[in-house]
């Protein structure tokens with residue numbers, strides 16, 4: 366199959382780009398997604414309690430507001446359905462190739478040649494909308510392969526396993542675990558929550574949106590835009606604490622601590638109290654987390670896992686806990702994201718080889734040596750406080766600008782100049798220096814050397830400004 370643009374992934378990035386391409390009059394494109402349905406991460410993550418911790422009005426396309434969100438923070442099925450509906454409404458669905466896994470992509474002089482599970486695809490331009498949080502990371506605990514019960518990652522929830530009445534180990538206490546632990550705790554016989562680092566948890570303001578509010582939003586779309594703007598501005602204020610004045614963060618710490626103290630007895634507080642600056646890992650909103658930890662059938666384990674046996678987990682203090690199932694909420698391969706190994710640019714080098722252990726790209730999007738390749742939500746586009754859909758929409762404008770440049774010049778290739786990419790990355794790393802993410806704790810935001818290849822260290826509107834116009838001077842257009 367021959368196409369102008371091949372897009373990997375049908376999440377917000379892939380669907381968003383497809384819509385923008387159609388608006389530009391480009392119809393010759395295909396979206397390849399290994400899943401059987403639309404939605405990317407919102408298709409793949411089906412764990413109990415899965416929801417977005419960014420408000421619904423902001424976590425949606427600006428050009429496709431949804432007056433019918435059922436809650437202020439939407440749950441996974443509703444976001445998945447929203448994406449499928451938007452794909453339909455904007456005429457993108459016929460461009461989808463679902464169940465189609467991209468296994469390799471190689472630059473062949475003037476085109477990309479893709480190997481997929483449905484045969485080869487040749488594309489003039491390749492866009493990755495694969496996202497940075499796709500490949501589950503399961504720690505290599507000694508003996509794990511010997512475990513005889515079901516064991517799965519939260520992003521690959523095995524719904525054929527009935528956890529009711531079982532003894533379950535939940536490993537990890539990040540953004541995913543904090544959602545599934547309170548959801549399964551009432552149904553299991555015993556839940557052992559293995560925590561390496563306690564998260565900072567805030568009170569959650571999630572609530573149903575009333576029929577009256579929905580009617581108002583439907584009648585006055587401008588009001589919904591206003592609410593969206595208000596949420597955006599409120600969240601943006603957090604940048605002040607994360608980036609500009611980390612010393613302001615103790616205010617938030619106090620709120621979180623009080624939240625914990627309200628729900629946990631003193632001996633559990635000691636285990637659940639974080640000892641690092643708030644914000645250096647994702648701040649987690651939940652009203653269910655601490656009450657779940659306080660349940661009689663839940664145990665918070667803070668000893669390190671030493672070994673997994675056929676039917677049990679042994680911690681470093683020698684304690685052995687019999688379990689029937691293990692659920693991993695242990696995060697994703699981010700610094701070593703799979704797309705890095707799939708894509709080969711000029712000279713046969715993979716992205717991973719070009720990155721040499723720490724991803725980097727110009728405006729989180731383009732990489733020297735990889736012509737006609739655009740990565741949506743690439744390196745240093747992540748946020749700890751706001752909607753990734755905002756970052757995606759910013760990059761969509763940039764990619765469309767690049768494609769317009771190609772078309773208007775009748776050119777074949779566009780490739781970022783190494784000096785432009787280096788300048789950008791040096792600036793981003795300089796800005797990251799004093800931020801809470803680089804100074805507050807060790808997290809998956811940082812690579813093995815302490816470099817931060819994941820987060821955007823500034824106001825998000827600055828990212829929008831920087832990506833609003835494609836600057837051909839930073840590229841070789843030939």
Ligand code: N01
Pocket residue numbers: 416417418419498504536537538539540541542559560561562646647670694695696697808809
């Ligand atoms: O993963 P995580 P996640 N032994 O990496 C622990 C997005 N997201 O899937 O902190 C024991 O946050 C690890 O411990 P530590 C969001 O961007 C968004 O929960 O490294 N424990 C941590 O507790 C989020 O940031 C939503 O010490 C081990 C946990 O596993 C990202 O996805 C919802 C371990 C991993 O937490 C990832 O979240 C859900 C080991 N060897 C997720 N290795 C929204 O609502 C790791 N851990 C938008």
